[in-house]
Amino acid sequence: MHKPAKVTIEDVAAAAGVSRQTVSRVINNGPNVKPAVRQRVEAMVEQLGYVPNLSARRMGGARSYLILSINDRARTFENWTSGRGNDWVDQMLYGGMSECERHNYHMVLELIDTDAGTTIPQIARAVGSLRPDGVILTPPHCDNLELVDWLERQGIPCARVGHYEGGNFVDVYMDDEGAMREVTRHLLELGHRSIGFLAGPLNYGPSQKRRKAFREALAEAGIPPEAGPIGAGNFYFDMAVSVLETMLAAPSPPTAIIADNDKMAFAALHVAADLGLKVPDDLSVISFEDTPGVRFSVPPLTAIRQPTAAMIGKACAQLIALSKGEEGMGAFELPYEFVVRATTKAPRG
Amino acid sequence: MHKPAKVTIEDVAAAAGVSRQTVSRVINNGPNVKPAVRQRVEAMVEQLGYVPNLSARRMGGARSYLILSINDRARTFENWTSGRGNDWVDQMLYGGMSECERHNYHMVLELIDTDAGTTIPQIARAVGSLRPDGVILTPPHCDNLELVDWLERQGIPCARVGHYEGGNFVDVYMDDEGAMREVTRHLLELGHRSIGFLAGPLNYGPSQKRRKAFREALAEAGIPPEAGPIGAGNFYFDMAVSVLETMLAAPSPPTAIIADNDKMAFAALHVAADLGLKVPDDLSVISFEDTPGVRFSVPPLTAIRQPTAAMIGKACAQLIALSKGEEGMGAFELPYEFVVRATTKAPRG
DNA sequence: AAGCCAATTGAGAGCGTTCACAAAATATGT
DNA sequence: ACATATTTTGTGAACGCTCTCAATTGGCTT
Numbered sequence: 001m002h003k004p005a006k007v008t009i010e011d012v013a014a015a016a017g018v019s020r021q022t023v024s025r026v027i028n029n030g031p032n033v034k035p036a037v038r039q040r041v042e043a044m045v046e047q048l049g050y051v052p053n054l055s056a057r058r059m060g061g062a063r064s065y066l067i068l069s070i071n072d073r074a075r076t077f078e079n080w081t082s083g084r085g086n087d088w089v090d091q092m093l094y095g096g097m098s099e100c101e102r103h104n105y106h107m108v109l110e111l112i113d114t115d116a117g118t119t120i121p122q123i124a125r126a127v128g129s130l131r132p133d134g135v136i137l138t139p140p141h142c143d144n145l146e147l148v149d150w151l152e153r154q155g156i157p158c159a160r161v162g163h164y165e166g167g168n169f170v171d172v173y174m175d176d177e178g179a180m181r182e183v184t185r186h187l188l189e190l191g192h193r194s195i196g197f198l199a200g201p202l203n204y205g206p207s208q209k210r211r212k213a214f215r216e217a218l219a220e221a222g223i224p225p226e227a228g229p230i231g232a233g234n235f236y237f238d239m240a241v242s243v244l245e246t247m248l249a250a251p252s253p254p255t256a257i258i259a260d261n262d263k264m265a266f267a268a269l270h271v272a273a274d275l276g277l278k279v280p281d282d283l284s285v286i287s288f289e290d291t292p293g294v295r296f297s298v299p300p301l302t303a304i305r306q307p308t309a310a311m312i313g314k315a316c317a318q319l320i321a322l323s324k325g326e327e328g329m330g331a332f333e334l335p336y337e338f339v340v341r342a343t344t345k346a347p348r349g
Numbered sequence: 350m351h352k353p354a355k356v357t358i359e360d361v362a363a364a365a366g367v368s369r370q371t372v373s374r375v376i377n378n379g380p381n382v383k384p385a386v387r388q389r390v391e392a393m394v395e396q397l398g399y400v401p402n403l404s405a406r407r408m409g410g411a412r413s414y415l416i417l418s419i420n421d422r423a424r425t426f427e428n429w430t431s432g433r434g435n436d437w438v439d440q441m442l443y444g445g446m447s448e449c450e451r452h453n454y455h456m457v458l459e460l461i462d463t464d465a466g467t468t469i470p471q472i473a474r475a476v477g478s479l480r481p482d483g484v485i486l487t488p489p490h491c492d493n494l495e496l497v498d499w500l501e502r503q504g505i506p507c508a509r510v511g512h513y514e515g516g517n518f519v520d521v522y523m524d525d526e527g528a529m530r531e532v533t534r535h536l537l538e539l540g541h542r543s544i545g546f547l548a549g550p551l552n553y554g555p556s557q558k559r560r561k562a563f564r565e566a567l568a569e570a571g572i573p574p575e576a577g578p579i580g581a582g583n584f585y586f587d588m589a590v591s592v593l594e595t596m597l598a599a600p601s602p603p604t605a606i607i608a609d610n611d612k613m614a615f616a617a618l619h620v621a622a623d624l625g626l627k628v629p630d631d632l633s634v635i636s637f638e639d640t641p642g643v644r645f646s647v648p649p650l651t652a653i654r655q656p657t658a659a660m661i662g663k664a665c666a667q668l669i670a671l672s673k674g675e676e677g678m679g680a681f682e683l684p685y686e687f688v689v690r691a692t693t694k695a696p697r698g
Numbered sequence: 699a700a701g702c703c704a705a706t707t708g709a710g711a712g713c714g715t716t717c718a719c720a721a722a723a724t725a726t727g728t
Numbered sequence: 729a730c731a732t733a734t735t736t737t738g739t740g741a742a743c744g745c746t747c748t749c750a751a752t753t754g755g756c757t758t
Contacts (some may be wrong), residue, residue: 051474056404097460107458110450129400194651269647299617299622
């Protein structure tokens with residue numbers, strides 16, 4: 001197990017008969033290199049299998065080629081049981097890594113204990129040691145004002161995913177209002193006249209938008225507010241179960257349920273089974289998330305598919321552009337998709 | 350957006366009235382520092398908010414504090430539709446990051462296109478630029494001999510997750526044979542006399558073990574081989590559906606199905622619903638994976654829970670130990686869990 | 699009190715790159 | 729052909745840390 005000698009920029013320079021700096025120019029795609037020289041250097045890079053050392057690059061004052069993604073520990077699988085976990089992460093990873101890879105960047109993930117109140121020290125530590133070119137904030141961190149302020153003061157470009165508008169940031173999101181309108185209208189057109197909404201937390205931006213659009217779509221169709229009950233206020237399975245039990249026990253219960261995430265939609269499937277209601281004949285169910293496994297549920301869930309991977313990918317792309325000195329700040333809305341599977345149908349009778 | 354001056358080791362040294370090197374000793378927990386001095390330095394580190402720069406550390410010849418995890422692109426959510434994707438990643442992440450965090454390490458994830466035949470160049474690039482202290486290989490990469498050889502020659506400590514025995518590596522796995530024995534016996538005790546197994550790929554180590562144990566457990570109970578049909582040979586939903594349709598159309602069809610992963614277990618749920626079979630009354634189903642969402646299926650799946658997070662955590666822990674010059678190579682078997690939920694029951698009649 | 703060993707501290711070099719220049723080569727205009 | 733711009737190339741310093749090794753300190757022995 002002997003370490004093979006690692007080839008450095010000097011080795012390439014010597015082999016190509018040029019200086020260190022010229023090789024540097026070539027690998028960074030810099031201007032002012034004669035085509036012939038560039039080619040000769042590239043050949044040597046290839047031949048020697050040279051790969052620039054990221055640490056040295058960083059030391060030399062260049063970019064770090066690192067994008068840091070900050071994630072909430074509470075939302076990992078560790079907390080699936082309690083219902084707080086989700087599986088965004090898979091999609092995030094895919095979207096982020098794919099984009100990073102394209103630019104020879106790397107994505108480093110950090111788990112932060114939001115609840116412990118040590119968010120900023122934890123992030124300071126990661127940012128201080130890694131010195132990333134950009135930071136990606138996912139919920140709930142993207143709404144943490146103190147944190148966002150701190151990052152801004154550090155001068156590190158920052159992207160928020162699932163956050164709307166604001167400041168000198170990259171903000172990436174989808175059209176939550178439009179999606180809710182589409183979903184509600186779909187149900188209305190099917191003939192539903194009473195629709196329940198299992199809503200997410202009040203302080204979660206996208207959920208706010210969806211609540212608003214839900215109410216508006218109902219009002220627009222002349223449905224009275226009491227025929228559009230809103231429940232929950234978090235994303236947990238258990239909570240959704242008990243809210244549903246109440247909702248469906250009402251005198252004229254909803255014939256359709258819109259859930260703010262998959263887990264609550266699954267809760268609807270469970271409660272329906274317990275109550276002997278057939279989905280979609282007796283109860284229609286729509287989810288707002290569409291994590292990959294959803295398509296394999298029985299019956300397969302109709303859902304709004306959040307462009308999670310694309311959002312993280314976009315966030316990375318913008319941060320990378322920024323690190324190259326290009327323009328990048330701004331707000332970006334990505335298209336969602338309404339995937340009609342097997343849990344929506346006209347109500348009985 | 351002005352960058353705040355970053356505090357370096359020299360700043361701390363000056364503030365504490367000692368040399369650079371003494372500060373270095375303190376932050377690395379080195380020996381031979383007077384308690385009084387150590388305390389003074391630590392106070393200054395705290396006060397100035399000093400965080401060592403990872404790149405500089407690496408350049409100075411120390412460890413990189415980076416663990417690289419190599420993942421197969423084909424298994425990401427991108428390929429959920431085709432059925433190749435899974436959601437290991439969430440759990441991996443959690444297990445790996447938690448462990449890394451504990452030691453102030455960081456986990457970098459890399460997506461590799463196994464199918465493209467460019468595995469080694471891709472990994473060489475990542476390893477060359479990052480210079481991680483260790484590499485974690487997950488399926489199917491852990492079984493890629495060429496890759497494993499290459500890494501060994503590079504002298505980078507390497508951990509394989511889901512791989513048994515062998516060489517100068519960290520190997521982490523669970524007792525697949527024991528799990529299969531337990532599951533099969535559970536079904537046998539319930540009274541099942543014909544059990545189908547939707548098996549994973551033949552070249553996937555854990556699946557091999559499970560096949561073997563399945564056959565043995567059946568033989569031990571005096572069940573003839575034809576009452577223990579094995580099908581599939583990959584992990585895809587669609588394949589499982591068609592295999593099941595055949596299996597369940599047999600003269601005396603299985604009354605229980607063991608699936609090698611969740612997706613195939615979901616397929617069993619689907620086919621049962623299509624055929625009008627009630628789970629678990631008419632058909633018992635057990636999965637070998639237990640990704641987080643499984644508990645929310647209707648009905649909730651009985652499953653072997655793979656200790657995925659723990660396995661990656663262990664892999665990280667060993668690699669980190671190794672990077673500190675401690676012992677670490679070896680094979681580690683982690684305990685699985687048999688979670689009985691609502692999809693197993695005695696067969697009818 | 700001198701001598702010796704161990705514990706503690708510090709100084710200088712080096713890691714591989716990019717930066718800011720300076721130098722050399724080439725092109726342009728008259 | 730000459731001076732002047734422009735492109736192309738190279739040089740030394742710097743980045744922040746750890747390494748190696750030398751210097752200092754302190755305690756113990758004799």
